[in-house]
Amino acid sequence: MSLTDLAARRARRGGPGTPMEATVLAAPAAPDALLRVEVDAQAGIARECPWMARGAALPAPGDAALVVESDAGELWVIAWWPQT
Numbered sequence: 001m002s003l004t005d006l007a008a009r010r011a012r013r014g015g016p017g018t019p020m021e022a023t024v025l026a027a028p029a030a031p032d033a034l035l036r037v038e039v040d041a042q043a044g045i046a047r048e049c050p051w052m053a054r055g056a057a058l059p060a061p062g063d064a065a066l067v068v069e070s071d072a073g074e075l076w077v078i079a080w081w082p083q084t
Helices: 003-013
Strands: 020-026 035-039 046-049 064-069 075-081
Touching: 020 075, 035 064, 035 075, 046 075
Parallel strands: none
Antiparallel strands: 020 035, 020 064, 035 046, 064 075
16 A cells, blocks of 8 residues: 555545554663554554654653654654653
């Protein structure tokens, strides 16, 4: 399936999906490594996705994250924050 097909399917569904809450499963090995998360509404399914570093701080297991799905069906972490 091409990206054009995926974009057409997404348009029929009404545009981009709603941001979803997720939980960080494992700290990334490096700032440029993918982040392993579990979308809270999809328990038991681990996903790896790009994320944005904040200085030297790295996400830790149990931290909260906000993810969105791209038109290609990939998840992207758009925000994350520590849970205390």
